[in-house]
Amino acid sequence: MKAVVLREFGAASNLRMESVPMPRPGRGEVLVHVRACGVCYHDVINRRGNLPRTHVPAILGHEAAGEVVEVGPDTPGWKIGDRVATLQRLSCGECALCRSGRNSLCRKDNRFFGEELPGGYAQFMVAPVAGLGRVPDNMAWEVAATACCTTGTAVHTVRTRGQVKPGETVLITGASGGVGLSAVQLAKEDGARVIAVTSSEAKVQALHEAGAAEVIVSRGLDFAAEVRRRTAGEGVNVAVEIVGSATFEQSLKSMAPGGRVVVVGNLESGVVNLNPGLVIVKELEILGAYATTLGELDEALRLTASGKIRPFVSEAMALAEAGRSHFRLENREVAGRLVLIPPEA
Ligand SMILES: [Zn+2]
Ligand SMILES: [Zn+2]
Known part of the structure; x- marks a missing residue:
């Protein structure tokens, strides 16, 4: 089979x-x-x-989606032709963290597709069924592929971790990427002002269309x-930090x-200066958000199928163009998500 293989980091x-x-x-x-x-930007990192x-x-x-073509031994409940999409990572389903619903923190089985497990830049991939959600019949493959890591991550970040409530104001950095556009829509859907x-003037319209009440274009990243x-001096109740280290200080000052x-993204893998005084006097909470659970993937697929969340798949490229897709993502040329389409088997 054909696959895009990374033989050397770089x-x-x-x-x-x-x-x-x-x-x-x-x-x-x-x-x-x-x-x-x-x-995904995770792939670039x-x-x-x-x-x-x-x-x-x-x-x-x-972020793979496709059809089951072979079922391994002792794998009940799955058959050839099942339509599936991958979670980002696995979980054991049995440890104390999994039993409390925090599967994305499981340490017993934390294998990640594209890291320990061969991923979806290929015509075929083997997937443990613990890492698969079921895709509705009428959903396009490129939409199904990206639902988990965009809308699923937004569900995990905005709802599960952020506990965004109606009437709250939510700041979202890096808002024009795949996670950002889903998070904007979901926060709006849940009654928040977004x-x-x-970083780019060209992405303002897509953000308004997604439901943002305000869009701040900030190339220098001094948006606090x-x-x-724009909040009459109040600041925001929740910040969804998708950029990470480069914007963290400004987000903290916006609260x-x-x-x-x-915090759900850290694009430059950098560190931040943190003034604990700011956290103390405002009693701020700093929360991490990592990956997606099966329940959140199912919810993401429901939100997408019902039209409540509109997918922003900006372009489908041939799998052979994986390198060019990374280049474009790194150069901020992408609004929404790029998907790769493997050649016909
Ligand atoms: Zn992803
Ligand atoms: Zn577990």
Whole structure:
């Protein structure tokens, strides 16, 4: 089969299509004919060599959707033809964290597609069924592929972790990416007023269409004063921090007393200066949000199928163009999500 193999960490041009042996599903696994795989900034970070669990040669991609074409031994409940989409990572389902619903924190089985597990930049991939959600019949493959890591992550971030309530004001940085556009829509759907921050004038209209009441274009990333101005000096109740280190200080300065900062992205893998005094006097909460549970993936697919969340798949590219897709993502040329389409098997 054909797959894009990363043989050496580094530049986007290191992603090259090769012929590799067809994988076979083991116990509790299925073989999936990949029909689409989303390209996520996580993949860029992974390609650069910043994720310690990935070893080259590697097949990246944790946003795959396709059909089951082979079922491994002792894998009840799955059959050939089932339509599936991957979670980002697995969980054991049995430990104390999993039993309390915090599957994305499971340590017993934390294998991640595209890291320890070969991912979806391929015609076929083996997937443990614990990492698969079921895709509605009428949903397009590129939409199904990206639902987990965009809308599913938004459900985890805005609802599960952020506990956004009607009437609250929510600041979203990096708002014009795949997660951002879903988070804007979901926060609006849940009754919040959304202030979106983006680096590019070209992305303002998409953010208003997604439901942002205010859009701040901030190339220099000094948006806290503007947030104060647009909230009559109050600040925001929740900040969804998708950019991470580069915007964190400004987000912290944008908070109303008692605010929650939910950190879900760290694009440059950098560190931040934190003044504990600010956290103390405003009793701020700083929360992490990581990956998606199966229940959140199902909810994401429901929200998408019902039209409550509109997917922003900006372009489908051939799998062989994986390198170019990374290059475009790194150069901020993408609003929404790019997906890769493997060649017909
Ligand atoms: Zn992703
Ligand atoms: Zn577990």
